[in-house]
Amino acid sequence: MIILEIILVFVMLIGAVAAGIFKDLLNAVIAAGFVSFIAAILFYFLHAPDVAMAEASIGAALTTAIFIIAIKKTKRFEEDEEDN
Numbered sequence: 001m002i003i004l005e006i007i008l009v010f011v012m013l014i015g016a017v018a019a020g021i022f023k024d025l026l027n028a029v030i031a032a033g034f035v036s037f038i039a040a041i042l043f044y045f046l047h048a049p050d051v052a053m054a055e056a057s058i059g060a061a062l063t064t065a066i067f068i069i070a071i072k073k074t075k076r077f078e079e080d081e082e083d084n
Contacts (some may be wrong), residue, residue, distance in 0.1 A: 033064030
């Protein structure tokens, strides 16, 4: 079980670094949501199912959805360059 937890921590770190490196905001938000989902799995493995459910529903799902809606409502920089 500890091997699985270590693998999940490394996957979570890779996702967090990817979220910081991505230039596209949508990709960064999806990577951050993935990190939050992995955190929820780790909370479950640490015998905290209430925290895992809160992290999965609020951190991974709701926050990611709000960020995606906000990004979709803004004008993208690439579209601005095409207009000129």
